[in-house]
Amino acid sequence: MNTKQKILAEALSLFSEKGYSAVYVGEIAEAVGIKAPSLYKHYKSKQDIFNSCVEVFSQRMEKIRNAMRLPETNGADFSYQTVSTEKLVDVATALFLFYLQDDVAAKFRKMLIIERYHNPEINKLFEDLFIKGVIEHEEKIFSDLIDAKVIKGDNPHVIALRFYTPIFYLLQKYDMHPDKVEEAKQELTLMVREFCDTYKGSGK
């Protein structure tokens, strides 16, 4: 990783904890291992560092997310004949752990949360990624699963919310408790099993 990339990584780390204006360029430099003025050989301003963070890491999120989605939607994993409870637990857990623990995903998510209330563009990004985006994706999957009669119910949107809102809540519950991942996974598992009790006969 070159200096330019390292600056972005350390900046993301700091912005995701303290927010843009509470972070001083000197801190970023120190984290990188250089002096503040050296930053300006790579980026023209603090704002430029922030903008690059948003651009680079939102693109990376998009890529990873698309990569995560393929195996679910191409019919390899979900044969659409049947979906076991354990499979759904695994899918939910993977999604949850990715947003909770992935170095970029977790920090980028926190940064958006901190900045979104005063920055319309950041807010749109947050909504696209964590509010609307996930739901729309889950809606499509559940819509197919309903058509295939693998899942009961008639409103894919409600089902998607039912599946995702516990994940959304648990992310913020365990954000500051990295030591309690196992507890988090158990809590999530309970919720997914309960989901299955409702939407798949008596489970299996």
Next chain:
Amino acid sequence: MNTKQKILAEALSLFSEKGYSAVYVGEIAEAVGIKAPSLYKHYKSKQDIFNSCVEVFSQRMEKIRNAMRLPETNGADFSYQTVSTEKLVDVATALFLFYLQDDVAAKFRKMLIIERYHNPEINKLFEDLFIKGVIEHEEKIFSDLIDAKVIKGDNPHVIALRFYTPIFYLLQKYDMHPDKVEEAKQELTLMVREFCDTYKGSGK
């Protein structure tokens, strides 16, 4: 409302949008209608204003919350004989609209969200108010409702999460869309009805 109180109100407004360090004392003063140095006759520093915000408004939240809870738990509203779907929709909607629209609750919630990732005390407050607190309260209610056989199911914690996580998600979905409250209420209603389909026979 005297100047000292007005300072806190305007400070909360600003902190809840931009976060502590992005707000300048001059902005607070301007919002109040005075000059920056005058603030120091009421509070000894910017940090003091913030601390007072946290103290005063968290106490106010506590009071309002206790007031909201009484009618539910004293048996007047929930007779524990039966709970109609409409009643549950009303309870959920009241909770949702309070946290979404109440001047103090909405702003205080946003401020905690912005500051919690770098401030352990603020984080504890956020968790107590919006993560653990609500769930523990709902757990007790649902536990009673299960005992009274008004509601099916055996795990009050799961049921409480099932009831609250959509509210938690919808708050953040509609935080920046005050014009779409009606849409928000409809979405919440769908979720509560779906909750009732699962936990009360076929509703009524």
Next chain:
DNA sequence: GTCTATAGTTAGATAGAC
């Protein structure tokens, strides 16, 4: 591409008149 030195700005806070 990193450094030291420093300029330029602005924020938080104080002094003292009214």
Next chain:
DNA sequence: GTCTATCTAACTATAGAC
């Protein structure tokens, strides 16, 4: 209790040597 004037400190950013 509010103001104007001002201090001090800190931050962003630039200049120029290496």
